[in-house]
Amino acid sequence: MKKVRMPKIKVLAIVGPNASGKSALAVRLARRFGGKIISADSRQVYRRLDIGSGKITKREMQGIPHHLLDVADPRRPYSAGQYQRDASQVLRYIVTKNKLPIICGGTGFYIDALLGVISLPEVPPNLKLRKALVKKSTPKLYTILKKLDPQRAKTIDRHNPVRLIRAIEVAKALGRVPRPSRTSHYDVLKIGIKLSDTELKKRIHRRLLARMHKGMVAEAKHLHAKGLSWKRMEGLGLEYRYLAYYLQRKMTKKEMLEKLEREIWHYSKRQMRWFKRDKEIIWISPKNIPAAISRTQHWLRPKS
RNA sequence: GCGCCGGUCGUAUAGUGGCAAUUACACCACGCUGUAAACGUGGCGCCCUUUGGGCUACGGGGGUUCGAGUCCCUCCCGGCGCA
Numbered sequence: 001m002k003k004v005r006m007p008k009i010k011v012l013a014i015v016g017p018n019a020s021g022k023s024a025l026a027v028r029l030a031r032r033f034g035g036k037i038i039s040a041d042s043r044q045v046y047r048r049l050d051i052g053s054g055k056i057t058k059r060e061m062q063g064i065p066h067h068l069l070d071v072a073d074p075r076r077p078y079s080a081g082q083y084q085r086d087a088s089q090v091l092r093y094i095v096t097k098n099k100l101p102i103i104c105g106g107t108g109f110y111i112d113a114l115l116g117v118i119s120l121p122e123v124p125p126n127l128k129l130r131k132a133l134v135k136k137s138t139p140k141l142y143t144i145l146k147k148l149d150p151q152r153a154k155t156i157d158r159h160n161p162v163r164l165i166r167a168i169e170v171a172k173a174l175g176r177v178p179r180p181s182r183t184s185h186y187d188v189l190k191i192g193i194k195l196s197d198t199e200l201k202k203r204i205h206r207r208l209l210a211r212m213h214k215g216m217v218a219e220a221k222h223l224h225a226k227g228l229s230w231k232r233m234e235g236l237g238l239e240y241r242y243l244a245y246y247l248q249r250k251m252t253k254k255e256m257l258e259k260l261e262r263e264i265w266h267y268s269k270r271q272m273r274w275f276k277r278d279k280e281i282i283w284i285s286p287k288n289i290p291a292a293i294s295r296t297q298h299w300l301r302p303k304s
Numbered sequence: 305g306c307g308c309c310g311g312u313c314g315u316a317u318a319g320u321g322g323c324a325a326u327u328a329c330a331c332c333a334c335g336c337u338g339u340a341a342a343c344g345u346g347g348c349g350c351c352c353u354u355u356g357g358g359c360u361a362c363g364g365g366g367g368u369u370c371g372a373g374u375c376c377c378u379c380c381c382g383g384c385g386c387a
Contacts, residue, residue, distance in 0.1 A: 018341085042341065043341055077339060080337095106341085108340085121337070130339095156337095157335065157344055160343060160345085162336095162342075166337085235339080237342055238341045270341090274336090
């Protein structure tokens, strides 16, 4: 007996490190194949974090709708779980419009969450519990988790307080953490942009200076004036963290630029490391847009 | 020329008789189950049969000592002070 299966929904994903030219490629492909873009960037979800987060401009969008940009208040934390819900909804909506959903972004964790590669337990953050737990030492947190969910304790990184706190939070609510499913229910074509270290460093440098010109410092100053605390800004990482240090006079402008550039570079390497593990990604050079187009064309063609 | 201080892993630093030798940054490698631009781990003199062993090392040379970045002598280099 033959099982009739619905064809999987096709989703295109453009990934790569910071400053690699993902956004431009995504727009190109969206125009060519009738797509709409779903951003997958944990900082660009926030309103008014524009220059510092390297958000695409209206002009650069070239009329292509971009979703999951500016959906959250920077003063309140957004999360991967929330992203999973919001983005899934948008994805379904794009499909009903008969358009090709194109995920574009550098936050690998968010992409995996959206595609269902990792399933996040439906346990909302418990701020009160977290507040109590952060005061505890890491070994203590580990002991607590071990008591609540020995299974999880076996595989977790026992030195990582953030992981431990979340695991305790989940264990308290559910008893134990469900195992993740490792397969996606979408038909995904993943295209990654790869550059040499020297090229990437060069781009990071140029882009940072360009954004300084565009008024990145003023943006951060303005965000603080509008109620974004320094502490919160530092917690956002990279640009905002170092901008906050600089504006509080914790470091000079020169120090800020030097440290920040290095941090951005480190971050890019972390992104690449995340993506490298995904064997489905087809890697292309930033110059090779034709390759991306032909790959997509081929993949879009109906089978049999 | 005299006096003082100092020369230790890429850089900065700790170490005053048992040291392949501290810490930070950089560098390299890695992890991640609702904070993911966050958060965390390991390596970092060379070699090997790698929970162990060998070799080479704290500016150069010599000495004291069972044993020396660590004490002594001498030379070289840098900083400061006096000439």
